[in-house]
Amino acid sequence: MSPAIKSNVTPRETEIIGWMAAGKTAAEIGTILAISHITVNTHIANAKARLGVFKDTALVAAALRNGIIR
Template identity: 85%
Template sequence: MSAVTPRELEIIGWMAAGKTAAEIGAILGISPITVNTHISNAKAKLSVFKETALVAAALRTASFDRKEFPWAARPPR
């Protein structure tokens, strides 16, 4: 299994924040088609089929930058 790229993680982060592909594209300065390509690639790498499953899998397996995506911070144990 290939690692998810930093750009794919960034897009997944915006997805988790509730942004659409069009909104993510506007934020990142790329087309929504490119956003969807990154999403498709990340889903294949994490072996999931739905976007909600992609976000969940990424949160379980990846470390997000807590300053950029504070909602991704894991609660203390």
């Protein structure tokens, strides 16, 4: 695991990736976190860019591989 990769993902992005791994949609995550689904999608896009992936499933897989989520 690269500490640089882990530290680049913000705590909010980590939280959202965890909810994604649990099968929640952006709308559901927005409701849970009391933020708009647009904000959720922005966090997802930022996390994808930080981890160098393009798909939601790849984001969750990369987060698992790098120890960002369990």
